[in-house]
Each structure stands twice: as structure tokens, then as C-alpha cells.
Amino acid sequence: MRESNRYLAISVTSEGDIPRRDLVNEILFCAATLLGDAGNSEMGIRLLSFEENKGIIRCRMDKVWETRAVLAIVTTIKGMRTRIKVLGVSGTVRGATEKYLLTQDINEPEPEIKRTQRIKECKMIIDVGTISGEVVNRNTNEIDLLSEDPHSLEILNRSNTRYFGITVFDIKDKEIDV
Amino acid sequence: MGIIKSSDFYDLNIHALPDYADSPSRMMLEAKYMGYSGICLTSINPANTFRDTDITMPTPRDFEIYTGIEIQADNVSRLNKYINRSINKVDIITVSGGDEDINRGAVEDGRVDLLAHPASQGKPLNHVLSKAAADNGVAIDFNIDALIRYRGGSRVRILSALRQNTRLARKFDAPMVITSNARSHYDLRGPREMMALGMLMGMTREEALHALSTVPGSIINRNRNNNRIMDGVEVVQ
Numbered sequence: 001m002r003e004s005n006r007y008l009a010i011s012v013t014s015e016g017d018i019p020r021r022d023l024v025n026e027i028l029f030c031a032a033t034l035l036g037d038a039g040n041s042e043m044g045i046r047l048l049s050f051e052e053n054k055g056i057i058r059c060r061m062d063k064v065w066e067t068r069a070v071l072a073i074v075t076t077i078k079g080m081r082t083r084i085k086v087l088g089v090s091g092t093v094r095g096a097t098e099k100y101l102l103t104q105d106i107n108e109p110e111p112e113i114k115r116t117q118r119i120k121e122c123k124m125i126i127d128v129g130t131i132s133g134e135v136v137n138r139n140t141n142e143i144d145l146l147s148e149d150p151h152s153l154e155i156l157n158r159s160n161t162r163y164f165g166i167t168v169f170d171i172k173d174k175e176i177d178v
Numbered sequence: 179m180g181i182i183k184s185s186d187f188y189d190l191n192i193h194a195l196p197d198y199a200d201s202p203s204r205m206m207l208e209a210k211y212m213g214y215s216g217i218c219l220t221s222i223n224p225a226n227t228f229r230d231t232d233i234t235m236p237t238p239r240d241f242e243i244y245t246g247i248e249i250q251a252d253n254v255s256r257l258n259k260y261i262n263r264s265i266n267k268v269d270i271i272t273v274s275g276g277d278e279d280i281n282r283g284a285v286e287d288g289r290v291d292l293l294a295h296p297a298s299q300g301k302p303l304n305h306v307l308s309k310a311a312a313d314n315g316v317a318i319d320f321n322i323d324a325l326i327r328y329r330g331g332s333r334v335r336i337l338s339a340l341r342q343n344t345r346l347a348r349k350f351d352a353p354m355v356i357t358s359n360a361r362s363h364y365d366l367r368g369p370r371e372m373m374a375l376g377m378l379m380g381m382t383r384e385e386a387l388h389a390l391s392t393v394p395g396s397i398i399n400r401n402r403n404n405n406r407i408m409d410g411v412e413v414v415q
Contacts, residue, residue, distance in 0.1 A: 013364070033329060034378075065383075068374035072367045075326050081364040085212065086371065142204060159199035159361040165208075166201040169235035 003044065004061040009087040009100035010071065012053045015080040015144075015162055020050045022077050027057075030073045035066065043067060048093065056096050064089055081161050131164060141167045182387060186215040187369040188394035190270060191248065191294055191319065191357035196229065197222050198361040203235040206243060208363040216242035216398065218270050226250060226260045228267050244398060246270035248294055254283035261289055269401050275319075285311040285318075291397050292355060295321040300335040302342035305350070312352040317393060318343060322367060322375045323359040337379065344380040354381070354389040355397075 012018060024047050031040045043063045048056045059067040071084045090096035133147030144163035147156075156162065189209065194202045202219055209217045221228050228247045237243065245268045251257035257280060261271060273284035275296035284293045285307050293316055296303055303311075303318070311318055320343070324336040347354050356376045360366050367375070369390055376386035 015364075065374045065377055068371050069378050072322070072371035072375055073326055075364070081362070083364045083366065085368050142207060155196075155199050158197075161199050161362045161364060164195075164199050164201070165204040165363050166195075167203040167207060167235060169203050169233075170201045 005044070005058050005091075006061050006064050007048070007090050007093050007096040008057045008059065008064070008067060008071075009090070009096045010055050010057055011085050011087055012050075012055070012082060013085070014053070014077065014082040018053070018077050018080070018082065020047070023047065023050060023055075026074055026077045026082075027070065031070045034070055034073055039066070043070075045070065054087075054101055056093060056101070133164070136163055141169070143167060143171075182370065182373075185369075185387065185391040186395060187213060187390050188216045188218070188398065189214055189358050189360070189366070189372075189390075190218040190244075190246070190292060190355060190394050190397070191220050191272060191321070192217050192360045192366070193222055193248075194219050194231065200363050202231040202233050202243070204363060205360075205366075206233070206235065206237070206241065208366055210238050210241050212366055212368045214369065215240055216244060218244040218246040218398075220246040220248045220270075220272055222248040222250065222274070224250065226264070228264050230267075242398075244269040244402075246272055248272040248274050250274040251280060251283075252277075254279055257283045258287070261287060265289055270397065272319075281307055282310075285314060285316045288314040288316070290314075290316050291401065292317045292319055292357075294319045294357070295324065295359060297336055297339035297343055298324065300332070300339055302339040303346055305346060308343075308346040308350040308352050311347075312350045315353065317353040317355040317397060318347050319359075320344070320354060320356045320376060320379055320381075320389065321359040322356065322372055323361075323365055325375055325378070326365070326367075341380040344385075348385070353393045353397075354385060355393050356386065356389040 027045065031045055043066055044060045045067060046058045048058055068086055071086060074082060074084050076082060087100040090099060131147050131152055133145045135143055136146050137144040143166050145166055146163050192205055194200050194205050219231060226249050230245065247264050247268050249257060249260045251260055264271065270291045271289060272292040272294045273290050275281045275284060275293045276298035281293060281296050281303065284290045296318060320340055325333060328336065356372050358366055372390055373386040376389060377383060
């Protein structure tokens with residue numbers, strides 16, 4: 001008897017590069033902790049492809065909501081904060097690829113470009129003071145900022161992240177050119 | 179077009195700088211990307227002062243930012259004082275729940291809009307509190323960050339308390355709201371993922387959909403358009 005499947009197109013946002021193997025392990029681990037072995041065996045989760053932070057996950061047709069819950073539970077992979085967004089669900093691999101992975105959504109930011117070599121200081125004014133640090137990742141308008149003064153570290157610890165997430169609009173003097 | 183696709187989604191409890199590590203404009207971009215039509219940026223600090231964030235970025239189309247405060251208090255009289263102080267400054271008043279007395283003080287006050295994470299200490303609400311919440315129109319929050327932040331035994335405890343809250347809210351018809359309680363943009367989840375987690379908390383799909391779209395929408399509508407004359411009296415068209 002043939003199983004009926006659904007294919008979820010996903011996009012992964014993370015603080016660093018995620019190898020395919022670690023992603024698979026984390027998803028299966030989350031599925032096991034959330035639903036147990038019995039529940040997991042009914043879902044048939046499988047990562048079919050994953051490159052450039054986008055991929056396709058297969059699951060059984062009637063378990064799409066459970067699979068979404070499992071993907072939402074994923075928070076950290078190898079100590080790096082990670083977020084998985086489901087771009088869409090389709091009945092065929094081809095449908096998922098053509099509809100959600102190949103088309104460039106207007107809202108969707110460009111793929112993250114690593115520019116660690118050309119680091120520039122960047123200052124941000126907030127009402128309790130200034131946060132200054134190095135730009136780690138830059139992605140059109142979005143900037144990840146690494147800061148190491150004690151007050152900033154306290155905020156980062158509280159939020160359980162490594163970098164401040166800011167945008168180009170937050171920078172006081174727009175001298176940054178990465 | 180399906181009913182999920184045609185709905186507007188709101189996330190009413192998102193924390194940004196200076197309290198947590200993401201700037202308001204970054205949160206706005208990320209939430210827009212996730213598919214929300216509005217978020218509430220909630221100040222949370224020990225002094226319970228509201229800091230208005232001035233966003234230098236143009237707001238995207240079909241997107242709204244609301245202001246809020248999450249009040250942390252250790253007794254009910256302090257809670258009243260803080261509510262009085264911030265009632266006219268913010269769109270949405272949230273009370274940081276968990277403690278039984280504070281939960282009670284919050285649901286019995288009609289000025290409060292949302293009781294945030296009432297099950298954070300692993301104890302569910304009871305029938306008295308749920309009935310009071312329904313009478314006073316205080317929404318009960320189902321925070322998904324409890325599920326994504328904790329692992330193992332503590333998650334089991336919180337999840338079973340949340341399930342009990344769902345049953346109580348359904349029985350007494352108290353408004354339910356699903357929020358992310360996000361502390362960085364990595365804590366944000368898409369509306370359908372939030373619905374999936376809400377269904378793990380015992381909601382039906384329709385309840386989860388309303389907890390993300392119509393219920394928060396009506397709270398915003400109630401507070402934004404000055405339809406509120408006094409406690410329990412509203413202008414109805």
C-alpha cells in the first residue's frame with residue numbers, strides 16, 4: 001500500500017552555518033522528545049534536501065500539524081540559536097520546490113552574506129546608552145552586532161543569544177559600509 | 179482562499195531593546211517576514227516603567243506596531259499602583275503571571291488586557307479565576323516559549339498546566355491568546371507553527387486560529403479606538 005505524503009519547504013535562520021547532519025539529528029531529537037518513539041514512527045519525518053539554508057521535509061499527509069510543532073520546537077543546534085520557518089506545504093517535491101524555494105518572495109531577505117573579514121565598528125544609540133560593537137552578519141537591512149561590554153553581555157545573556165539583532169535604521173551616524 | 183490564509187495574525191507579547199537583545203525595527207522586519215500583520219512591543223523591566231520606542235524605520239505596508247507593558251509585581255496593591263500609572267500610556271496592559279495572588283489580582287481587574295504566562299510556575303488556573311477572566315474580559319495567555327525553551331520534566335509540568343487552562347477557558351468561555359513571549363528574533367515562530375503548538379496545548383484548530391487572529395484583534399480594536407468608556411462599558415456599533 002502506498003503512503004500519501006506531504007512536502008514542507010523550510011528555511012533555516014541561524015547564528016552560524018548549520019551542517020545538514022546536525023539539522024537532521026536535532027529535528028529527530030526534538031520529534032523524539034516531543035512525541036516519543038511511537039508518535040515519531042507514525043510521522044515519517046525525513047529531510048530530503050538541504051542547501052543554502054533551505055530544504056524540503058517529508059511527512060505523512062495527516063501529520064502536517066505535528067510536524068510543524070516539531071519544527072517549531074527546534075531552538076538550538078550545536079550551541080547556535082536557530083529558527084526554522086515553514087515556507088509552505090505541497091503534495092509533491094516538485095510543487096514544493098517550484099512554489100516555495102525557487103520563487104523569490106518580496107518580503108524575503110536576500111541570502112545571508114558573511115562579511116567577517118571587513119569588520120567595522122558600529123554604534124547604536126538606545127535610550128539607556130550606546131551599544132557599540134562589531135558587525136558580524138549583514139543581510140540587506142538586518143545587522144547582527146557583537147558587543148562585549150558588561151552591560152551588553154547581560155542583555156545578551158538574558159535573551160540567550162550571541163549577537164544583537166539590529167537594522168541599518170538604528171545606527172546613529174550612518175558611517176557603516178560593509 | 180482558505181480561512182487561515184485570509185486571517186490577520188497578531189503577536190501581543192514581544193520584547194525588544196532595551197530590555198532584550200533585538201531592536202524594535204529588527205523585530206518588525208522579522209515579524210513581517212513570518213507573516214504577522216501586527217505585533218505588540220512590550221516593555222518589561224523591574225521598575226515597571228514604560229519606555230516608548232521611537233522607530234526610525236518606515237513601517238511596512240499592512241503592518242502595525244502596538245505598545246505595551248508587562249507589569250511585574252509582588253503583591254496586588256503594587257499591581258494596582260502600576261496599572262494606574264501606565265493605563266493611559268500604552269495600548270495593551272499585560273500582567274506577568276505565575277504567582278497565584280497576582281493571577282487573581284490580574285483577572286479581577288477589567289483594565290488588564292492580558293495575563294501573560296499564568297502557568298509559568300507549573301500551576302494551572304482554577305474555576306474561580308477562569309470565570310473572573312471571562313467576566314472581566316482579561317485574556318489568558320498561552321505562551322509558546324514555555325514549550326520551546328524548556329526540556330524534559332519542567333516542560334511536562336508546564337504543558338499539563340496549560341492543557342488544564344485550555345479546558346477551563348473553554349468551559350467558562352474566557353478569551354484565549356497565543357503569544358510568543360519572544361526575547362530575541364530566534365524566538366519568533368510563524369502563525370501556523372504557533373497554531374500547531376497551541377493544538378499541543380489541547381486547543382482545537384479553530385480555537386488556535388482565533389487565539390492568534392480575532393481575539394487579539396478585538397483587544398487591539400477595543401483599546402485603540404477609544405471605544406472603552408469605563409470598566410465594562412464599551413461603545414458597540
